[in-house]
Amino acid sequence: MPLKRPKGDALAAIIAERTGYAFHDVALLQRALTHSSVRGKVGADNERLEFLGDRVLALVVAEMLFRRHPEATQGELAVRLSSLVSGDSCAEVAEEIGMTEFIHADAAVRGVNGRKAKNVRADAMEALIAAVYLDSGLEPARAFILRFWEKRAQTVGRAVRDPKTMLQEWLAQKDSARPTYAIIGREGPDHEPVFTVEVQAPGFDASVATGRSRQAAEQAAAAAFLAREGVTDNADAAA
Template sequence: MTPTRPKRTRLRSKGKANQPSLTDADLKSVEAILGHKFKTPDTLIRALTHPSAVSSADSVRLSNQRLEFLGDRVLNLVIADRLIDRRRLESEGDLAPRLNGFVKKGACAEAMRHLGLSKYLIMSDGEIASGGRERESTLGDACEAIIGAIYLDAGLSTARKFIEKGWAPQFQAPLAEAKDPKTLLQEWAQGQGLPLPDYDVLNRSGPDHAPTYEIQVRVDNRGSAVAVGSSKRDAERNAAALLLKSLTEPK
């Protein structure tokens, strides 16, 4: 007897046979993690679809890029509202770096890891082979897209519940643990009344699946530092740490 195949949930599109999909079981698992059953499941599937899984001609319509754009704005609003409510004695200068710490790609990626959602991302075999399921930028983009999808399907309140769940460990962490060198350098610059740090890519080398970035960071005329990393974000963090050390350590 031939075993039956699991039902597939497909994006609805005109004249396309092989669109990104999830099994019904996977779709239910994702909805259980999110705490929301979608009225329009196609929206959730689109949020999980990396651009590599569709043709370039269909990327705008079928990948998660537009939802990422929306979700980023929703996330900023929810986190800003939360900070205003929880940090009533802090100034805008104090709130801004806290906001940045919670809405950066790394924070979004951490929420995806915390919830175990990376395995449900839909991407090309090549993207998977190059480490796409672990890549911070990919996870961060997908998380923002999921927030945008929830907002479209159920509104701000439901999106807020997902953010509270996904960011729970970060909200509970001591403030020092929630900050990275870029945030600390930004706070130092603001405290000195200086412009925000300026980052420049000096060089990119290596293959696409294992690049090396060389980044320089400057803070006005106070100093600069150069560092490398396996991603732009990592190189920026390393450079920020070096510059912060040189600026704050006793001479």
């Protein structure tokens, strides 16, 4: 038989040990870990907390990035923020804490995997942040977030050097569709071809670049797009 999910003070003690934060209102903690699939009445699940936690997380991480990268442009900060507060990042923190075993959900939800499972963990993580905020205020919530997100901020800079990733995340911040790439030219011999690629996104002019492979040309086109829109400077685009 599966182990019983801890509740009440036992749950609060485990969360305190794993996160460094001790809840005063244990019922608030339990609501943060209750999926909508088992709600009994409005407000008894974590959906409203998830909404608030998403905003608290974004505020704290945005301030952290603003202070950490004084020379970064608005576009660069937006890309870094998008990566750090994404569902994937929230799910990773939830896994680090070991929250999955504490999430109260019906059997169908507990049995999901892949993207759906990540979404459940990410939502619970955002709800937990909101619960800390409501339980003790912004400063404890800030300390809670920084404990798990500061180390991620140290590595996200390397990830966003990939122009295609940067462009996709920047467009997501703008509520725009994903960029599309198309080969519009190919020159040179088969053993040393040069590809010309165009990248398009709704509401923006297309950018064109060349490369010795399709992938290199796509990266170059994305870099040119980002530089033109002021997301990166020319040095970044060339890197």
